[in-house]
Amino acid sequence: MLTLHDYLPSQNGWKVRVLLGLLKIPYQTRLVSIFEGESHSDAFLALNPAGAVPVLQLEDGSAIAESNAILTYLAEGTPCCRRTATGAPR
């Protein structure tokens, strides 16, 4: 199952949550205490060297950081993403 490393007040996390919901993709949430420094722990920096949420961890353990990169990863090939970055229809 996908794991979303998230902080609930985060708007960057929110937009990922919205798309996961729209696409009905099952996922689990792992809350990260960003104001307690958890996003700068060694374990978290191994997921995202930038030390920021959201991070989407895939089932193989690999991780995608940057909310817009996560949105693109999730949306590609779905009705939420019918055109390429250059505007051409898929």
Ligand SMILES: N[C@@H](CCC(=O)N[C@@H](CS)C(=O)NCC(=O)O)C(=O)O
């Ligand atoms: N460009 C990044 C920004 C991510 C970001 O700034 N996340 C904030 C929460 S909204 C964060 O984790 N801050 C913790 C920190 O920088 O230590 C994205 O779009 O994902």
